[in-house]
Amino acid sequence: MNWSDRFSLDFNGPEDVEGHYTITILDELAEAYMGVIRHPNGPPISCYSHELSAHILSKKWHITKKSASNLIDYIAQNASGDSAPAFLKT
Numbered sequence: 395m396n397w398s399d400r401f402s403l404d405f406n407g408p409e410d411v412e413g414h415y416t417i418t419i420l421d422e423l424a425e426a427y428m429g430v431i432r433h434p435n436g437p438p439i440s441c442y443s444h445e446l447s448a449h450i451l452s453k454k455w456h457i458t459k460k461s462a463s464n465l466i467d468y469i470a471q472n473a474s475g476d477s478a479p480a481f482l483k484t
Contacts (some may be wrong), residue, residue, distance in 0.1 A: 418477040422454070423447050428482060436476050444470075444481040 415437045417430060426446035442464055451462040455468045470481045 396443060416477050417478055418475075420479060423450055426450055439477060440479045442481050443477055444483040447481060 409461070416441050417438060419427065419440055423442050423446075424450075426442040428441045431441045432438050436479070438455055447466050448459055448462040451457065451465060454460045455462070457465075468482050473479065
C-alpha cells in the first residue's frame with residue numbers, strides 16, 4: 395500500500411505536486427507504524443518499531459520472536475527503492 399502526502403497544510407489538490415512523496419505503508423505491520431522520517435540521502439520514509447514488528451510477525455505467523463526479529467533485520471537490509479521503510483531498534 396502506498397500513501398502519498400505533501401507534508402503541508404496548504405495542499406491545493408492533485409495539480410499541486412511540488413514536495414510530493416510516496417511512502418510505503420505495510421498493512422500487516424500497521425500497529426508497529428511510528429511515523430514518517432526524513433531519510434538522510436533521500437525522500438521521507440515510513441518508520442516502524444522493530445520490536446513491535448517482530449512481535450506482530452511472531453504471533454501472526456507462529457514463529458519465534460528471534461526468527462521474526464531476524465526476518466525484520468533481513469527486510470531492513472535488503473529492501474530497495476526510494477520508499478523502502480525503516481525499522482527502529484530501541
